[in-house]
Amino acid sequence: MSPDQHQQIPAKVLDDLCSRFIINIPSEQREDLVRVLFAVELAHWFFIDFYCEDYNDLHVCSIKEFALQ
Secondary structure (H helix, E strand, C coil): CCCCCCCCCCHHHHHHHHHHHHCCCCHHHHCCHHHHHHHHHHHHHHHHHHHHHHCCCCCCCCHHHHHHC
């Protein structure tokens, strides 16, 4: 994959990551951008460690590319 091409993470993967890390953030922490971005970072590491390792069609992406999706 060339540097200027970005992979599209499948919706089912994003749904799973959101249900694991984003949706369940306590309401008081949703107001704190740092806490929300920490959850996004955790989801990114989970994506790299589990999805990219198990599925050959998914590739490691930067946190910025991940967060944009």
